Amino acid sequence: MADKIFRVNMTDLTTAIEDVPADWAGHGGRGLTSTIVAAEVIPTCHPLGPNNKLVFAPGLLSGTVAANSGRLSIGAKSPLTGTIKESNAGGTAAQLLARAGCKAMIIEGLPKEDKWYSLALTPDGVTISEETELIGKGNFEVVETLSKRIEGKFGVVTIGQAGEMKLTSANVSIKDPDGGIRSNGRGGLGAVMGSKKIKFITIDPKGGKVDIADPDKFKAANRIFAKALIDHPVSQALGQYGTNVLVNIINESGGLPTRNFTQGQFEGHESISGETMHDTIEQRGGKVKHNCHPGCVIQCSQVYNDADGKKLTSGFEYESIWAMGADCCVEDLDRIAEADRIMDDIGIDTIETSVAMGVAMEAGVLPFGDGAGICRILKEEIAKGTGLGRIIGSGAGAVGRAYGVTRVPVVKNQAIPAYDPRAIKGIGITYATSTQGADHTMGYTIATNILNVGGKVDPLTKEGQVELSRNLQIATAAIDSTGMCLFIAFAALDDEKCLPALIDLINARFNLSLTGDDIVNLGKYILKTERAFNIAAGFNSADDRLPEFFYNEELPPHNVVFDFTGEEIDTFWDF
Ligand code: SF4
Structure with a gap:
């Protein structure tokens, strides 16, 4: 079926199906959300006001095998950063949207009445209904209740209490194949969905399928592509230990931010490591390997059970474990898993919220190492919307401002994730220059700085870092447009057959003849489009900097600072 644009106007509660404009046709995922946001959103608008739009776009290859x-990419102007934003996650929604013939769904306007709504998307269009029963409920209850309320197989996109309260760390959450939750976590897009008073969206493709222009070529390319992913050693490590394989590796490198970014190594690293997690999962009858959407061949997710063998959480990521573990000095993996589950339920970004907890610990709100205190604040303060809960739920920058803390690890008001930019300098260039605030996934230099994938650039020296980050940010923007998980990048960097196979997949899907240069140009176009939006929103190169303390405070054990000049950072944009 031909792909369409599904448009929802929440002001007059109308919906429409539109043809895809010619200059949007070659885009998907992040490329499409950023193109639409740049074309239709006033850059200076309030992110929670009537002029912001929330855009959902499956990737170019989503819905295929x-x-x-x-x-699934979700885009808008971010209430956390004020920049353009794209956040993507797994779950079943992207595949089902694509099979429903939805190239993108654009949600605009704010309701006139103080009521909550749900949306139901099928190939025939979107239906808007008033919702009362699930307002105030967490994500797990939403998913469970809908599975009883609605027959058949369908996807769910939802917000928890954080999104309803329009907290700037709120996720948009997506049901995974097992009824768990995957999070479009960064940038507070759940608050934008909450501002539009939409509690959840269901997606039913009614048996629809994605058309493939050349099925034989597609199948052949997919065989090569999947084999390259399966054979890569990093994929295999991810399948065994999850992304949490990185705790011991990054600790060894001296770049594991600890105790609110005052040390580069954590004494308790073994107790929260991927190896410990793996053994605990096996002992308790969980699942070491698990996928966040059908068709994943790497399977970095897992099911982590509690001591009684009952599922506690899944999609238990390195960045979440680092943030509650090393950054907040919590050594109890069960407590971290409990907090992870609560955050998934409330629908709040585990990175932003945990880094905010670290800043709150420095302010004396609770002691470092107090995992029980983190869980209490999540359940009793954030979920209930108390004053403290709203401050912490508004992110690390908000906590720093509220309590007068100067060591606040944010760029463009978004929390810096799990890699200290003083000891791993390439990732510092990514944090500084990303169009979306500090985000490791925008240009994951850890692959080359630490894991020796695609060559080796010494993490402790400045040489080659700007170029490395630039090349990875361009490639990532293109990958984010395909609907592919970023972890294909390891094989794409190392295996000469992987990237051509990916391009063959796109060509076979749409009957195109794209080359590697076209993919690079796509990535450059996306970055420039996003930057132009930010400049029009009032950002300039002075915003492409790390917080002052990274330049002044040496990080043990290497005793290094982030020593790039502003002029050196600005050369990132020389393309
Ligand atoms: S490898 Fe990617 S697609 Fe697979 S489970 Fe992990 S994040 Fe999801």
């Missing part, structure tokens, strides 16, 4: 192609 291409391995790892089930990521």
Whole structure:
């Protein structure tokens, strides 16, 4: 079926199906959300006001059998950063949207009445209904209740209490194949959905399928592509230990931010490591390997059970474990898993919220190492919307401002994730220059700085870092447009057959003849489009800097600072 644009106007509660404009046709995922936001959103608008739009776009390959192609991009102007934003996650929604013939769904306007709504998307269009029963409920209850309320197989996109309260760390959450939750976590897009008074969206493709222009070529390319992913050693490590394989590796490198970014190594690293997690999962009858959407061949997710063998959480990521573990000095993996589950339920970004907890610990709100205190604040303060809960739920920058803390690890008001930019300098360039605030996934230099994938650039020296970050940010923007999980990048960097196979998949899907240069140009176009939006919103190169303390405070054990000049950072944009 031909792809369409589904448009929802929440002001007059109308919906429409539109043809895809010619200059949007070649885009998907992040490329499409950023193109639409740049074309239709006033850059200076209030992110929670009537002029912001929330855009959902499956990737170019979503809905097909291409391995790892089930990521859903969501875009808007971010209430956390004030920049353009794209956040992507797995779950079943992207594949089902694509099969429903939805190239993108654009939600605009704010309701006139103080009521909550749900949306139901099928190939025939979107239906808006008033919702009362699930307002104030967490994500798990939303998913469970809908599975009883609605027959058949369908996807769910939802917000928890954080999104309803329009907290700037709120996720948009997506049901995964097992009824769990995957999070479009960064940038507070759940608050934008909450501002539009939409509690949840269901997606039913009614048996629809994605058309493939050349099925034989597609199948052949997918075989090569999937084999390259499966054979890569980093994929295999991810399948065994999850992304949490990185705790011991990054600790060894001296770049594991600890105790609110005052040390580069954590004494308790073994107790929260991927190896410990793996053994605990096996002892308790959980699942070491698990996928966040059908068709993933890497399977970095897992099911982590409690001591009684009952599922506690899944999609238990390195960045979440680091943030509650090393950054907040909590050594109890069960307590971290409990907090992870609560955050998934409330629908709040685990990175932003945990880094905010670290800043709150420095302010004396609770002691470092107090995992029980973190869980109490999540349940009793954030979920209930108390004053403290709203401050912490508004992110690390908000906590720093409220309590007068100067060591606040944010760029463009978004929390810096799990890699200290003083000891791993390439990732510092990514944090500084990303169009979306500090985000490791925008240009994951850890691959080359630490894991020796695609060559080696010494993490402790400045040489080659700007170029490395630039090349990875361009490639990532293109990958984020395909619907592919970012973890295909390891094989794409190392295996000469992987990237051509990915391009063949796109060509076979749409009957195109794209080359590698076209993919690079796509990535450059996306970055420039996003930057132009930010400049029009009032950002300039002075915003492409790390917080002052990274330049002044040496990080043990290497005793290094982030020593790039502003002029050196600005050369990132020389392309
Ligand atoms: S590798 Fe992990 S994040 Fe990527 S698609 Fe598979 S389970 Fe999801």
